Amino acid sequence: MLTYRQTPPIPALGGIVARFSQRRCREAQRHVPAFDLPARLDRFIEFYLGEPVRVGTGAESPRAVPEVVLVAPHTRPGKRLQMLGDVDTFTIHFEPTGPHRLFGLPLQGLADHALAAPDALGTAVLRLRDRLARAPDFDARVACATAWLGERLAAARPADGLDALVAARITPGMGPAAATDNGRVALWARQLGWSERHLHRRFIERTGLPPSLHGRLLRFQSLMQAHARAPASPLTQLALEAGYFDQSHCIRDCRAFTGQPPGAFLAAWPDLGRP
Template identity: 30%
Template sequence: MSFNLAYPSEQLKPYIKQYWAIENVLKSGESYLQRIVPSGLPEMILYLDHKPKSEKRPIEAHCLLNGQHNDYYDLIISENLSIFSVLFQPQGVREFFNLPFNELTNQSVPLAFINQTLSRELESRLSEGISFTDRVNIAEDILSGLLTVHSKDYDFKRMSHSLELIKKAKGMVDIDFLSQQACLSRKQFERLFSEHIGISPKQYLRIIRFQSALHNNSQSNHWSMTQLALESGYYDQSHFINDFKALTGLTPKKFFADCDSVSDFFG
């Protein structure tokens, strides 16, 4: 299996976190299961070869826009896999697609349903890219053009500031404080946050605390589960375990033993 990672240009850095790609060749009859957990980051993904299968979230097209999700699902991979992905900043994706992003919550939507012309161009041009670098340059070219069309939203800076506060606090921040910093009432802030980020502030803070626990564990895996829970902002181990079960389907101990525990958000 080969894995590649690249970062966006300065122009697109406020909107895109990174690009990544995987090339995975399986032996005949071989298969494996990949558990997908909430990361707090929306994604546009292109399957250049075979598509995986999922009972919980059907993969209906080769080019998908993945909204925020607040639970887990499994991908069943039984054929060769070639993926190119654009991982957006939480507040960035709406600058390319002019729609309320909470309409995509817990969904993997064919990009053609949102923008058929863009979907065709991405599939055609990225499929022709010879290398990962070629595909990154193609994606940058297409998305830069799209940004100039849709990026007229004056609330972008407001949401960017809110997300920076959430990231610095690792999810341990009060919603009333966030709404005050945004110069909005709590109700106005919750509505705006949901439209731009895709889920409610309360749900999002829960995901970021979970992502903080993944990051803390990868940095200090000698900690006990109790210490990890406290360092990651959980009031007690019971709260820590309940959140992990809701977001991963597994206890923390089982998840860290069986799954990739690197944080996408803090990585």
């Protein structure tokens, strides 16, 4: 059976880290069949502390991933994930501009990539993996990760107006659909005293995606979360809750981000805890 735990960060990491999570499963292949990954907005560091998961495409057999990976947003489907043996993962999930603020890591060009984390962040991340592997439980792992991140806070870039505006896009009740409105981008540029071109460039540097695509993925992620909360709800209701203007836009995005219509994708998506 697959078990999932998550917890928010301490206040000092707010605006940089979204949450910590852990997935564990003995003999995972018996409980979680191989499945195709959709496009996704998450930015995270994932530590594989048991058997490595395997990722491939339709044209290649799944291969074991590195012990620690840095994953940027993915804008298209096509990757197939396979879990074998005893799976034990610990994940640091970041806010949209968190990696840029904490590590000074420009994200432009990293979309649709998963990197060996030491190549991007240095070998200290491997020492953290060793501490996580020795930690006796989830709470101890969170404490290890919090201490490691806290050591880097002093050098973190302070939040500015753009970070605040990007964070506001994912605040419940803000209306994800509004985030794709060109008028909203123009308004942000005026608020910051920037040109729209400069805003667009900075947005990609900090999040890895242009504002319009970021907004579409945000709506799609909201759709998956709405379905997880109420799987029996009709698609029309889920789409409206997620911020879509109508069902046709929802269907278009689902096909673009999963390769399937919404009904087929949501019915087949495995229960891995939080989507």
